[in-house]
Amino acid sequence: MIFSIARFSLYFQFVFLTLQGFDDHRVLALPKTSENYSLQMRPGAPFKIALFADLHFGEAETTDWGPGQDVNSKRVMNTVLDDETPDFVIYLGDVITANNILIANASLYWDQAISPTKSRGIPWASVFGNHDDALFEWPMEWFSAPGIPRLICPEANSTHSGAEACSFRGTHRLELMKHEIDHNALSFSKNGPKELWPSVSNYVLQVSSSDGPKSPVVYLYFLDSGGGSYPEVISTAQADWFRHKSDQINPDLRVPELIFWHIPSRAYKKVAPRFGIHRPCVGLINKEGVAAQKAELGIMKLLTKRPSVKAIFVGHNHGLDWCCPNEKLWLCFARHTGYGGYGDWARGARILEITQKPFSVKSWIRMEDNVVHSRVVLSP
Amino acid sequence: MIFSIARFSLYFQFVFLTLQGFDDHRVLALPKTSENYSLQMRPGAPFKIALFADLHFGEAETTDWGPGQDVNSKRVMNTVLDDETPDFVIYLGDVITANNILIANASLYWDQAISPTKSRGIPWASVFGNHDDALFEWPMEWFSAPGIPRLICPEANSTHSGAEACSFRGTHRLELMKHEIDHNALSFSKNGPKELWPSVSNYVLQVSSSDGPKSPVVYLYFLDSGGGSYPEVISTAQADWFRHKSDQINPDLRVPELIFWHIPSRAYKKVAPRFGIHRPCVGLINKEGVAAQKAELGIMKLLTKRPSVKAIFVGHNHGLDWCCPNEKLWLCFARHTGYGGYGDWARGARILEITQKPFSVKSWIRMEDNVVHSRVVLSP
Numbered sequence: 001m002i003f004s005i006a007r008f009s010l011y012f013q014f015v016f017l018t019l020q021g022f023d024d025h026r027v028l029a030l031p032k033t034s035e036n037y038s039l040q041m042r043p044g045a046p047f048k049i050a051l052f053a054d055l056h057f058g059e060a061e062t063t064d065w066g067p068g069q070d071v072n073s074k075r076v077m078n079t080v081l082d083d084e085t086p087d088f089v090i091y092l093g094d095v096i097t098a099n100n101i102l103i104a105n106a107s108l109y110w111d112q113a114i115s116p117t118k119s120r121g122i123p124w125a126s127v128f129g130n131h132d133d134a135l136f137e138w139p140m141e142w143f144s145a146p147g148i149p150r151l152i153c154p155e156a157n158s159t160h161s162g163a164e165a166c167s168f169r170g171t172h173r174l175e176l177m178k179h180e181i182d183h184n185a186l187s188f189s190k191n192g193p194k195e196l197w198p199s200v201s202n203y204v205l206q207v208s209s210s211d212g213p214k215s216p217v218v219y220l221y222f223l224d225s226g227g228g229s230y231p232e233v234i235s236t237a238q239a240d241w242f243r244h245k246s247d248q249i250n251p252d253l254r255v256p257e258l259i260f261w262h263i264p265s266r267a268y269k270k271v272a273p274r275f276g277i278h279r280p281c282v283g284l285i286n287k288e289g290v291a292a293q294k295a296e297l298g299i300m301k302l303l304t305k306r307p308s309v310k311a312i313f314v315g316h317n318h319g320l321d322w323c324c325p326n327e328k329l330w331l332c333f334a335r336h337t338g339y340g341g342y343g344d345w346a347r348g349a350r351i352l353e354i355t356q357k358p359f360s361v362k363s364w365i366r367m368e369d370n371v372v373h374s375r376v377v378l379s380p
Numbered sequence: 381m382i383f384s385i386a387r388f389s390l391y392f393q394f395v396f397l398t399l400q401g402f403d404d405h406r407v408l409a410l411p412k413t414s415e416n417y418s419l420q421m422r423p424g425a426p427f428k429i430a431l432f433a434d435l436h437f438g439e440a441e442t443t444d445w446g447p448g449q450d451v452n453s454k455r456v457m458n459t460v461l462d463d464e465t466p467d468f469v470i471y472l473g474d475v476i477t478a479n480n481i482l483i484a485n486a487s488l489y490w491d492q493a494i495s496p497t498k499s500r501g502i503p504w505a506s507v508f509g510n511h512d513d514a515l516f517e518w519p520m521e522w523f524s525a526p527g528i529p530r531l532i533c534p535e536a537n538s539t540h541s542g543a544e545a546c547s548f549r550g551t552h553r554l555e556l557m558k559h560e561i562d563h564n565a566l567s568f569s570k571n572g573p574k575e576l577w578p579s580v581s582n583y584v585l586q587v588s589s590s591d592g593p594k595s596p597v598v599y600l601y602f603l604d605s606g607g608g609s610y611p612e613v614i615s616t617a618q619a620d621w622f623r624h625k626s627d628q629i630n631p632d633l634r635v636p637e638l639i640f641w642h643i644p645s646r647a648y649k650k651v652a653p654r655f656g657i658h659r660p661c662v663g664l665i666n667k668e669g670v671a672a673q674k675a676e677l678g679i680m681k682l683l684t685k686r687p688s689v690k691a692i693f694v695g696h697n698h699g700l701d702w703c704c705p706n707e708k709l710w711l712c713f714a715r716h717t718g719y720g721g722y723g724d725w726a727r728g729a730r731i732l733e734i735t736q737k738p739f740s741v742k743s744w745i746r747m748e749d750n751v752v753h754s755r756v757v758l759s760p
Contacts, residue, residue, distance in 0.1 A: 135515045138578060143606075143615035144677045168578070198518060198548070226523075235523035297524045 039088060039123065039188070041217060041356060043210040049352040050086040050366075051260075052077060052117075053315030056131060056340025058109035059097035070112060072339035073347075076368045077116040080337075080349045084366055088188075088207075089117045090220075092315040092334050093129025093262030094341060098171040098228065099137075106132075106171040107179035118186055125188040125220070126180065127201040128173055129262035129315065130227020131341075136170040170229065173200040192224070196237055199224040204245060209356055216255045217356050219246075225263040225293055225314075232263050232294045239298035246306070253308040256359055256379065258352070264314045266292045267300050268331050271324040282376040283322025283333070284365065285345055291317055304329055310361055311378045313350065318343035321350070321365055323376050330378045335365045352378075419468060419503065419568070421597060421736060423590040429732040430466040430746075431640075432457060432497075433695030436511060436720025438489035439477035450492060452719035453727075456748045457496040460717075460729045464746055468568075469497045470600075472695040472714050473509025473642025474721065478551040478608065479517070486512075486551040487559035498566055505568040505600070506560065507581040508553055509642035509695065510607020511721075516550040550609065553580040572604065576617055579604040584625060589736055596635045597736045599626075605643040605673055605694075612643050612674045619678035626686070633688040636739055636759065638732070644694045646672045647680050648711050651704040662756040663702025663713070664745065665725055671697055684709050690741055691758045693730065698723035701730070701745060703756050710758045715745045732758075 041047045055073050060066030081089075096109045117124045142148045151168070177191050177200055192202035201224040209215035221242065226232045246257065268290045273281045303309045304327060311323070311330035318341055323332035335348040348367035354360070361378040421427045435453050440446030461469075476489045497504045522528045531548070557571050557580055572582035581604040589595035601622065606612045626637065648670045653661045683689045684707060691703070691710035698721055703712035715728040728747040734740070741758040 138610035140611045140613070140674065143611060143613045143617075144675070145616045147615070147617050230518035231520045231523060233520070233523045235527070236525045237523075237527050294520065295524070 038206045038208050038213045040208045040213065041210050042087075047088070047207055047217070047354040047356075048084060048086040049088045049090055049354070050080055050084055051090050051092050051313060051315075051334040051350040051352070052080075052113075052337045053092040053334035053350075054094040054129070054318055054336050054341050055091070055113050055338030056094055056097040057113040057338070058101045058106065059340040060100060061109075069339035070109075073337065074112070074116055076337055076339070076347045076349070079368055079370070080351075080366050081116055081120055081122065083370055084349075084351055086122065086351065089122055089124040090222075090260055090313075091124060091126035092260060092313065093127050093225070094131040094315060094338075095126060095129070096171075096176075097131045097340055098134040099131060101134075101171065107176060110176055110180060111183075114180070114184070114187075118184065121186065123186045123188055125203075125205060125222060126177075127222045127261055128176075128224050128228075130225075130232055132176060133171045133173045133228040135229055136168055138168070172229070173198065173224075177201065190222075193241060196224075196235070196241055198230045199226060199235060199238055202238055202241060204249070206249075207354065216250075217359070218354055218361075219250060219255055219257045221246075221257060221259045223259065223261040223299070225261040225265075227263060233297060234261065234265070234293065234299045236297045239302055242299060243302055246308075250308060253306065255308060256361070257306070257309045258361065259303060259309060259312040261312070261314055263293050263316045264290050264331075264333070265300050265312070266296045267304075267326055268292055268314070268324075268333075271326045271331055272320075273322060273324060277322050281322050281324040283320070283374050285319055285321050287319030287343075287345065288317060290320065313352075319345055321348075321374065323363065323374075323378065330376075332363065332378070335367075418586045418588050418593045420588045420593065421590050422467075427468070427587055427597070427734040427736075428464060428466040429468045429470055429734070430460055430464055431470050431472050431693060431695075431714040431730040431732070432460075432493075432717045433472040433714035433729075434474040434509070434698055434716050434721050435471070435493050435718030436474055436477040437493040437718070438481045438486065439720040440480060441489075449719035450489075453717065454492070454496055456717055456719070456727045456729070459748055459750070460731075460746050461496055461500055461502065463750055464729075464731055466502065466731065469502055469504040470602075470640055470693075471504060471506035472640060472693065473507050473605070474511040474695060474718075475506060475509070476551075476556075477511045477720055478514040479511060481514075481551065487556060490556055490560060491563075494560070494564070494567075498564060501566065503566045503568055505583075505585060505602060506557075507602045507641055508556075508604050508608075510605075510612055512556060513551045513553045513608040515609055516548055518548070552609070553578065553604075557581065569602075573621060576604075576615070576621055578610045579606060579615060579618055582618055582621060584629070586629075587734065596630075597739070598734055598741075599630060599635055599637045601626075601637060601639045603639065603641040603679070605641040605645075607643060613677060614641065614645070614673065614679045616677045619682055622679060623682055626688075630688060633686065635688060636741070637686070637689045638741065639683060639689060639692040641692070641694055643673050643696045644670050644711075644713070645680050645692070646676045647684075647706055648672055648694070648704075648713075651706050651711055652700075653702060653704060657702050661702050661704040663700070663754050665699055665701050667699030667723075667725065668697060670700065693732075699725055701728075701754065703743065703754075703758065710756075712743065712758070715747075 057070050095113045098106050180187050190203035205220045206216045207218045272290050277283045277286050313332045315334045318336035320333045321335040334350040337349050348365050353362045364375040437450050475493045478486050570583035576582050585600045586596045587598045652670050657663045657666050693712045695714045698716035700713045701715045714730045717729050728745050733742045744755040
């Protein structure tokens with residue numbers, strides 16, 4: 001079941017809005033009637049994707065500076081969207097900082113994070129980072145006077161209800177994703193196969209030629225790299241799912257594939273440049289060590305052996321924005337987009353531009369001050 | 381509301397069983413019609429309490445040796461109950477090791493832990509330890525092949541139902557206590573005032589003279605010392621609750637008071653004997669440092685200033701069984717009763733014997749091999 005009634009009506013609302021006013025949006029989102037959601041390119045135009053990484057909305061919500069960060073993060077997204085007018089946006093994890101959100105209003109912050117994209121009628125997809133869901137940890141200081149703060153229960157949060165909504169508890173990936181999907185016809189996110197849970201955001205989207213949905217140009221694979229409520233890994237089961245899915249929909253490896261997840265795999269440590277960034281790597285900042293997943297359980301072996309896979313894109317490290325080749329596969333960081341999270345490096349977003357004939361993937365980083373840098377071609 | 385329908389009918393079942401066959405049980409449990417549950421002494425007899433500490437049922441449930449531990453722990457309890465025939469039992473926390481219990485069947489292990497007491501018709505009360513409730517932690521090894529084990533969903537666990545019951549999640553103090561209370565008329569445990577949550581097992585029981593419930597002999601205070609899903613502390617709010625409650629029911633300090641919780645307060649570190657156990661301390665094992673609460677937020681100040689408080693009893697440290705005076709207040713460890721949990725020191729249970737006229741509290745430790753040691757008088 002792809003459509004709930006609400007989702008169906010929202011979809012028509014989207015189509016209506018599209019016909020009415022959003023004539024500047026560049027992609028035709030086909031009805032989501034198959035398991036593989038389909039995005040369609042416009043005739044004669046490249047397909048442009050903006051990656052928004054590590055926004056960390058809702059961080060330090062009770063302070064003066066916390067909500068100010070979110071305002072700044074929205075400004076970055078607005079700037080990038082106005083400058084680049086992408087066809088599609090990928091939220092590359094750590095959309096929110098759930099760790100510090102006191103009540104089950106995480107989805108309200110999530111809504112804020114997607115609002116610049118949504119308000120422009122641009123479709124998007126999201127994957128989870130390690131800060132998006134979290135176990136609830138009781139702060140020690142609540143046990144001395146003045147005690148546990150009174151809960152302020154959000155009325156607007158229709159995903160949750162009653163006592164369950166208004167209690168101190170952690171956020172859950174499934175709830176966050178359900179809220180995004182149920183309330184947004186423009187969202188191409190999916191909960192992924194149930195057998196992969198607690199890992200959730202595992203799915204594939206097809207970008208089709210303007211000729212029609214039977215002419216795939218590229219497959220976009222999204223994987224949940226864990227963290228938060230469970231370990232930071234891509235599991236053997238996820239690797240198996242990728243192998244089966246890619247064999248099924250792209251058996252002859254003719255369609256190029258791009259991969260998106262949040263936490264760099266351990267292979268990133270091997271290719272990481274030392275003392276600055278030198279060719280063949282391309283990027284502007286190399287300010288910290290790679291904070292890789294806790295283990296490598298098979299996915300990298302599959303991806304490096306598969307020539308149709310062109311590049312992997314991750315966030316997580318706010319002080320890294322490079323792309324480096326690992327044999328024929330590019331390993332890329334996005335760019336820290338949000339004012340939330342650690343680090344004061346200038347904010348921006350990695351852009352991908354995909355052409356069909358001949359197939360190519362170009363990338364660059366668009367900064368908040370409109371500067372563009374780190375142009376690189378990620379396809380032969 | 382004290383009685384649910386089920387509880388009410390169970391209570392009558394208990395009274396019926398008592399009249400029928402359990403004539404060897406020593407205490408008359410009065411109907412629980414007031415906030416302060418009342419236990420009544422038999423004419424001319426002392427009131428004897430057995431403390432069962434750190435049973436850790438359900439530990440390593442998937443191994444060969446885990447369930448074997450629980451069998452051994454039951455044997456210890458059976459031996460103590462047969463030798464001492466106490467009037468009342470106190471489960472002093474860490475009844476289960478919830479950390480490693482995969483599904484919401486923690487209450488089934490809890491049922492096993494109380495079964496030796498219940499089957500003899502002896503009433504009891506319980507407090508929580510740091511291992512009784514727990515956040516769910518996904519083991520790293522589940523993310524490589526062979527993957528996440530299939531859930532085995534317990535049908536017998538009527539506290540939980542449907543998908544919520546059969547999912548990987550932590551245990552909750554409120555659910556554990558609800559299960560104990562709803563299914564056991566002999567349980568004198570309480571959920572405690574709602575304003576003290578997430579701290580749960582905070583309540584007081586009155587032991588009355590054989591003359592009737594208007595002649596209290598001693599008040600037994602139970603406090604939740606935290607741990608597991610929240611920090612290991614007795615909060616300022618709990619201290620305030622104790623102050624109000626004790627001022628209300630014992631304003632002239634005429635009735636002696638005994639205190640029970642799981643994790644030693646920091647005051648235990650100050651009185652801890654060094655190199656063996658010497659007078660005025662009394663005990664047999666002193667094998668480790670005191671693992672105290674994370675902070676001292678007011679309860680000890682109240683207790684030491686209140687001459688009606690005679691002693692505090694804790695578990696938590698399996699390698700300590702001493703009582704030491706802290707001015708006029710005795711600080712006592714129980715004795716590790718369970719085969720679950722760390723340490724191979726011989727198992728036993730601290731016994732308390734309370735007389736009415738004149739008031740006295742004597743204590744000793746009854747071992748699994750029937751030996752009795754560490755006799756001490758805890759009242760002037």
